[in-house]
Amino acid sequence: MKKACVGAMDKTPPKETTWGTFPNRLFFGRESTVTWGDSLEQFNDVLFQENGMKVDSDSPLFDLSALQLVQNNGSIPLAKAGWYGNVVCAGKESDIPILTMTCTLSVLEKFTSGEVPLRPPAKAYANTLVMGLVEGGRLSEEEAWAYIDNAASKPL
Numbered sequence: 001m002k003k004a005c006v007g008a009m010d011k012t013p014p015k016e017t018t019w020g021t022f023p024n025r026l027f028f029g030r031e032s033t034v035t036w037g038d039s040l041e042q043f044n045d046v047l048f049q050e051n052g053m054k055v056d057s058d059s060p061l062f063d064l065s066a067l068q069l070v071q072n073n074g075s076i077p078l079a080k081a082g083w084y085g086n087v088v089c090a091g092k093e094s095d096i097p098i099l100t101m102t103c104t105l106s107v108l109e110k111f112t113s114g115e116v117p118l119r120p121p122a123k124a125y126a127n128t129l130v131m132g133l134v135e136g137g138r139l140s141e142e143e144a145w146a147y148i149d150n151a152a153s154k155p156l
Helices: 040-050 064-073 105-113 123-135 141-153
Strands: 075-077 086-093 096-102
Touching: 040 096, 064 075, 064 086, 064 096, 123 141
Parallel strands: none
Antiparallel strands: 075 086, 086 096
């Protein structure tokens, strides 16, 4: 982290951890970020911070109506000025939506066209990803590094 973040205001630990894979393309568009949930409130806190905005629990970016929209549409743009302004529903586990945030489709088009170059992840971020992949028990450390290196080198 280059910038301190408050993290989620709700510090409640996750009730359960589930490991899985998704048939989606992983790519890296930035080498690093100035910033580095278990609940909708925690997801909002991270969404605010990853998009360079002050955490505002009174005015969430992502509420129950947005949750319904993302489940119906697959993704919804929320933070136009931020790097991670597009919320994506990657499926469900035990009827609980699996959410992530990524760049908007217009930024994705810039990556696809080459206007914005793809970059490998910063070493510290790659280390964190590898640790998570290994902790999940599905990949060895060597396989996790190969997975990240492959994702970082593939064209969109």
